Amino acid sequence: MRVAQQMMCLAFGRGLVAPFSIILISLGAIGATAQTTLMPPSGSSTATGRCSFKGMVSLNFDDGNVDVLQYAVPIMRSSALVGTFYVVTDRIGTRGYLSASDLNELQRAGNEIGAHTRKHRDLTLLSEDDVRNEVAGSKAALGAMGLDVSTFAYPFGSFNGRVEQAVKDAGFVGARSTNSGTNTPSTDRFALLRLDMNDATTLEGVEAAIQGAITKNEWLILAFHHVNGAYAGRPKVVDLVFFRGLAEYLAERQVPVVTNTQAISSMLNCIPD
Numbered sequence: 001m002r003v004a005q006q007m008m009c010l011a012f013g014r015g016l017v018a019p020f021s022i023i024l025i026s027l028g029a030i031g032a033t034a035q036t037t038l039m040p041p042s043g044s045s046t047a048t049g050r051c052s053f054k055g056m057v058s059l060n061f062d063d064g065n066v067d068v069l070q071y072a073v074p075i076m077r078s079s080a081l082v083g084t085f086y087v088v089t090d091r092i093g094t095r096g097y098l099s100a101s102d103l104n105e106l107q108r109a110g111n112e113i114g115a116h117t118r119k120h121r122d123l124t125l126l127s128e129d130d131v132r133n134e135v136a137g138s139k140a141a142l143g144a145m146g147l148d149v150s151t152f153a154y155p156f157g158s159f160n161g162r163v164e165q166a167v168k169d170a171g172f173v174g175a176r177s178t179n180s181g182t183n184t185p186s187t188d189r190f191a192l193l194r195l196d197m198n199d200a201t202t203l204e205g206v207e208a209a210i211q212g213a214i215t216k217n218e219w220l221i222l223a224f225h226h227v228n229g230a231y232a233g234r235p236k237v238v239d240l241v242f243f244r245g246l247a248e249y250l251a252e253r254q255v256p257v258v259t260n261t262q263a264i265s266s267m268l269n270c271i272p273d
């Protein structure tokens with residue numbers, strides 16, 4: 001029953017459901033023990049409404065850095081994990097960044113591609129026209145590449161009411177900030193919170209955050225920039241040992257790992273009291 005509810009809650013079409021369905025089905029696998037599997041409290045609902053919003057995790061990768069495809073994606077694929085990739089459209093296909101065919105391949109494999117503007121400028125400093133060009137323009141550019149884009153991430157996490165309105169007007173269903181925290185059905189879906197993954201992040205710390213989110217039926221977004229030991233020492237990098245450990249933890253504990261659009265779909269399915 002719980003699996004069926006989650007399936008309904010997370011169904012959002014466009015081919016994003018199939019890989020997650022497999023993960024959800026595995027939630028009911030016989031033999032998973034309480035010690036090794038992170039499960040939300042049985043039959044619980046959130047404090048904010050009657051719904052089947054369950055604890056879950058999303059893996060976000062900002063800026064479209066090519067090392068993520070080289071190093072993180074193979075690990076994710078072998079653990080049946082999906083991610084959400086926020087790309088800067090004017091950089092697509094340039095040196096060090098993912099190409100349009102990379103992005104299409106990621107989408108076909110069940111990942112989500114999201115918009116992160118055209119030029120990665122601070123949107124709060126731009127004119128109205130420039131904001132719309134960066135926001136709606138990046139969505140249009142990705143659409144022209146055959147990508148189905150429904151969520152957005154603010155460059156530098158910088159936004160205000162005017163920027164948020166431009167994101168809504170462009171037809172996005174949600175947007176991620178760089179503010180720290182976990183999300184619930186009552187979180188502003190145009191100011192989603194995340195946990196930054198960087199060179200100071202420890203596996204123990206992230207595991208505790210994941211366990212907390214699952215226990216409290218919250219949505220935890222883990223936000224990455226680079227996943228590559230070759231960049232070690234720079235602040236926005238996690239190394240491969242860390243990333244492998246995280247992927248193993250998520251897979252072994254059968255943590256629901258979803259795209260941002262899937263999680264937003266769950267938020268929208270919640271009925272406020």
Ligand SMILES: [Zn+2]
Pocket residue numbers: 062063116120155156
């Ligand atoms: Zn960025």
